[in-house]
Each structure stands twice: as structure tokens, then as C-alpha cells.
Amino acid sequence: MQPGRGARGFGDVYITERPWPPDGHGAMNQISDQGLDAERDAATQWLARLERPDVGEADWLAFDAWLEASPRHKLAYDQALALWSELDALAPDLAQGLVAPVQPAAGRRWMVMAGGLAAAGLVAAVAVPWQDLTAPTTTYQTAKGERKTVVLADGTRIDLNAGSRLTVHLGSRERRVEMADAEAIFDVAKDSRRPFLITAGDRTIRVVGTQFDVRRRDGRQSVVVARGVVEVRPTGDAPGRGYRLTVGQRLDHREGEVEARVGLGSPEAAFSWRTGRLVYRGEPLANVVADLNQYADRPIRVADARTADLAFSGVLAASEGSNLVRTLTLIAPVTSTETPDGLLLRAK
């Protein structure tokens, strides 16, 4: 994005001193929720305190110091912030639910709702087999190291990462995108009459209007939401359950598997490629290499499972192109070996 920025060698390379705690890479499970009580107390107090109108520099310094004192503080705060955002998103519904002085019995409420859903399902079964054959289908593609922004006829903006291909079909009943091996940020124009559906292999993402990153590389998919609400569920008859993701959540899935994992995801990291930076926080090296392969001239591979699972934290500049691997070997505990068919990375 910014010409002239980037080629500054180590200036652009940064590795965090300690593993980033949350970000949905299992960190939630590593630190037991049991003992977080005191941290949660402090975290929620911080959240309320930071809303004061007179918050100043001293508060920032104290807050920063508190966060840095323990990864558990960060975890507790991020959990509190996630719930805080969720409550904001649900505020109208919650306010409505709280107004009623007496809550109806849970059992009754349940029956009514289940009935409503069944009826809706019936309607859908009739309405679905609609195909809009007249609308054109367009394929967008980027080469290695190339990024592209396309604005669709409905106003939706798609930022395509390097080495990506996807097909767009804007129908009158729905808007559809098929992702091949690709990564893209979608800023979906709101159109309640035409849901936006993105199929990435055996998972389909459904939105009304929102911003998020979808990645499908080497049989692994991930979705990170920056704004609004996104639903991810199995495509067609693929097995598995659906999930509803809100701001700051991330879903990871391996194609063919039933399960998907949902955790915290940083839109900051997921969206960074748009500005030419590749930001990772505890990302498995296999995913990092999949990204680098979209920029490097020669194929990069990992030697074994141990190398593939290595957690990498750091920032790389996409403009480094083929030098990315050299940089990687300087900041991660890996060595790179030249082989006839490319570069081989191995954990030290």
C-alpha cells in the first residue's frame, strides 16, 4: 500500500518477547479458567474505569503496566472485552428481554421458539431451489506477490491477497463467492434481501453486511471478523455444526474434518497483509509458510510435523519477497536448506 515503506531490513521485523496469550490458538485452554477470578475482577474494573471521561496518560501507563505484569491479565481483559462487545451487539435484544418484569417460564419460551423455527424451515425448503442463471459470473485472480482490490456492482469491496482465486456471482436472490485457494478481506455491502454467501470448500460463510477475512490455504480455512456478525457452517451436506462469529472471533477448520475451532482472533493481524505486513501471534509455522509461498519465487516446505506446528510470533514485510525466508530463519528457531525443488525449513 505505502510505496517506499517496507524495504528497511530489520526495521520491519519484530518478534514478540513472549507468546501472545489469546488469539484462539489453544491459549484459552492452556491457562486454566479456574484461577482467573482475581484477574477478572481487575479486568472488569479496568474496563469500567477506562470509560471515565477524565482518563489520561497516567491511566494508560497504569493500565499498560497491569497488562504487562502477567499474560493472565491480558487473557482476563480480552475475555472481558469480548463479552463487553457481545453485550453491545445484543443490547437491543437484551434490553427488550429485561423490560418484561416477569420472565416467562423457560419451558414455554422454548416451545414457542422451536415451533417458529420449524415453520421457518418449511418455508425455506420451498424457497431454496432457486437459481439465478442470468446473472454473470466473474473470476478474480492474483499472481504471486500481487494484491488486488475489486469493488463489486453491489458496492462490496474485496481485497485479494497474493496467489488467490475466487469466483463471484451476484444473483437477484443471493450473492455468492466460491473461493479456490485464496485469502481475502470482504467488506460486504448491506443488502438484507440478498444474503452474501462465501463457499470455501466444505465450509460456507454467510453474512448480511460486515467486514471479515476469509482464508483457505492448503486445506485449512480460517475466518476472522472485524465488524458485524458472520455465520460459518458446513457447505451442503458436509458434516459438522455451524457457528456464529462476532467481532474479534476467529474460526479455524481443516477441510474434511467435522470439527471447527472457535477462539479469539485479532483482526489487526488477519487484516495486516492488506498493508503489506504479515503479522503473526503464535501462528503454526505451516500457516506462515503457506503465506510466504504467495510471495516467494521458490516453493517453501516444512520438513516435519514438529516444524509445521512451531508457534511463530512476529511481523514480516511482504515486500521482502524471496528474502522472507532468510528473515524468518533469523527470528524463528528454524534452519533453511536448499533442495532441488525449493527451500526446506526445519526446526532447530
Add this chain to the structure above:
Amino acid sequence: MRHYLEKRANLVRFFAARLNSSAAAEDLAQELYLKIAALPAEDEIQNPSALLYRMGSNLMLDRLRQERRAGAREGAWVAAATTRLGDEEIHDEPPADEVLAARQRLNLLLSELNTLPPRMRRAFQLHKLEGLSHVETARAMGISVSAVEKHVSGALKTLLSRLG
């Protein structure tokens, strides 16, 4: 720049609470990055963390001014997008399990909110659900601002430890 990268995540955490939006805080951090990148070399700066804060705060004030203009629009958008989730009409193939999960989550939050002590619940409702500031909530309830703050963080803490 090194300080920025070290502090970026915490700045986002800080401004997410101040702006009441993680996405806005991310945008702000990105803007801050561009400003920092334009600064001369950093070795002369005495207290980089405080400088980051001041630059971030200025950006936040700019942003709040802008948002006061665009705010109503954005707020309406979020409300609309959320209400629609439970609305079968626009879902020509409603993902029943997700709607169900969302409803369950909503009911769970509601039932937890309903078990809060009445004053805590009221403070939380006025501030978080109806959008009154701490001061306005205090005035409406006839209690101190710090009591409002305690109620709000107490309510969140309770929800957090019960639901995560």
C-alpha cells in the same frame, strides 16, 4: 517504531474500552502506525509510551468528532444487523442450528442478568443496554458515579465468570 509494535496490542485494548469498539480501536492503531512511520528516528524520545498515548488520544478525539457526525448511522446499522439474525424472513434458508445457538446464548445472558442484585442490574441496564453515561446513570438512580462504575464492573464480572 519498536515501541509502537510492543505497545500496539495494549493500545488497542485501551482504546477499545475508550471508544467502546474493538474495530474502531484497530483502525486507530493503524492510523497511529502511519503517523509513527512518518516520525524521525526514535532514539531522542524520552518517554515513548507516553508519546504513543498522546498521539493515540489525539487521534481518538479526532475520531470521536467524526463519529458524532456519522455515529447515528453506524449505530443504526449495528442494531439492524443484530436484530436480523433472529429474523427468519431474510434467511431464505435459515441456518436453524445457529439461530438456535444465538437464541440460547441470548436467553442465557438474560437469565444471568435477571439474577443480578436489582440495583446492579438497573445500573447495567441503563448504562450498557440503554447507553446512558456513568454520570447520567448515577443521576437517574440517585447514586454516586463510582457506585455506578462498581455496579457495571460487578455485573460484567458476574456474567464473565458464569458464561466466559
